[in-house]
Amino acid sequence: MSNNLEIVPLAAFSDNYIWILRRGKQAAVVDPGDAAPVLAYLQQHSLELCAILITHHHHDHIGGIAEILAYSLANSRAPAQLPTQLPTQLPIYGPADEAIAEVNRPLAGGDKVTLAELNTSFEVIAVPGHTRGHIAYYGPEIAEQGVLFCGDTLFACGCGRIFEGTAEQMWHSLSRIAALPAETKLYCAHEYTQANIRFALAVEPDNAALTARAAEVARLRAENLPTVPSTLACELATNPFLRWDAPAVIAAASRAGGGNPRQPELVFAAIREWKNKF
Numbered sequence: 001m002s003n004n005l006e007i008v009p010l011a012a013f014s015d016n017y018i019w020i021l022r023r024g025k026q027a028a029v030v031d032p033g034d035a036a037p038v039l040a041y042l043q044q045h046s047l048e049l050c051a052i053l054i055t056h057h058h059h060d061h062i063g064g065i066a067e068i069l070a071y072s073l074a075n076s077r078a079p080a081q082l083p084t085q086l087p088t089q090l091p092i093y094g095p096a097d098e099a100i101a102e103v104n105r106p107l108a109g110g111d112k113v114t115l116a117e118l119n120t121s122f123e124v125i126a127v128p129g130h131t132r133g134h135i136a137y138y139g140p141e142i143a144e145q146g147v148l149f150c151g152d153t154l155f156a157c158g159c160g161r162i163f164e165g166t167a168e169q170m171w172h173s174l175s176r177i178a179a180l181p182a183e184t185k186l187y188c189a190h191e192y193t194q195a196n197i198r199f200a201l202a203v204e205p206d207n208a209a210l211t212a213r214a215a216e217v218a219r220l221r222a223e224n225l226p227t228v229p230s231t232l233a234c235e236l237a238t239n240p241f242l243r244w245d246a247p248a249v250i251a252a253a254s255r256a257g258g259g260n261p262r263q264p265e266l267v268f269a270a271i272r273e274w275k276n277k278f
Helices: 037-045 065-074 083-088 166-180 195-205 208-223 232-238 247-257 263-277
Strands: 007-013 017-024 026-030 048-054 094-095 106-107 110-117 118-127 134-137 148-153 187-188
Touching: 007 037, 017 037, 017 118, 017 187, 037 065, 048 065, 048 110, 118 166, 166 232, 166 247, 166 263, 195 208, 195 247, 195 263
Parallel strands: 026 048, 048 094, 094 106, 148 187
Antiparallel strands: 007 017, 017 026, 110 118, 118 134, 134 148
16 A cells, blocks of 8 residues: 655754655655754655644644644645635644644544555554653554554653653553564654663663664664664564563562562563663
8 A cells, every 4th residue: 555655754853853754746744843854855855745743742743833834835736715724724633632733633542544645544543651642653554564653652772751641551552562563663753772772781781682782773873874763573672661571671670669560560660760760
């Protein structure tokens, strides 16, 4: 269905990634916290924006929407006699449970987003924890492996801070992601991988897959290359926030929390609290 869809990272701020999805001359953008790199890319490649997808309400994910919307309005092909309708012509998808003024297509877990211009669609997964209404966009038919735009819920070798939800909510959200096919490509919104790996090595210093990943990530960053997307298989092998059943992670959670956590959500909570202070 979506084999010719191209996914392009745009660097923003100090460590954000904004994702552009493009097919031919049509494009959609995920989490545009900054309008400048998005508009520059659209103009450079003469692309027409067909949708904006938002995962959660933090400013570094939504701050560019108004300016992008104004650009879309100015460059719209809609009839000139309908100016009052133009601002609503561009679909802006986002979580229904969060107050994002520009969102005109509110979504909840289980909903589906169809982007006809890109010949692709997404399943919406509710992933609260980082924020109360955080959602992720899963495209099972994109490329051969499927993709997930997970915002700030899951990072390469890490996960987001728990600002509005609970550790149990976040664990359930990560469990939903962990249940996807292992080959799924994960498109998170920040370049945090090296810092996350330093913590992961403190949790599992004897994890050979993690040690190898650290070397590869160091090489990529030395060349100023992105370390994402990752794959779910890679995260299951190296990310302590998805490895709550691993004996070494359980032992590390016990040391960190001073107790003997056995339930997966308690192991996760202990590791997340340790990371908060790392």
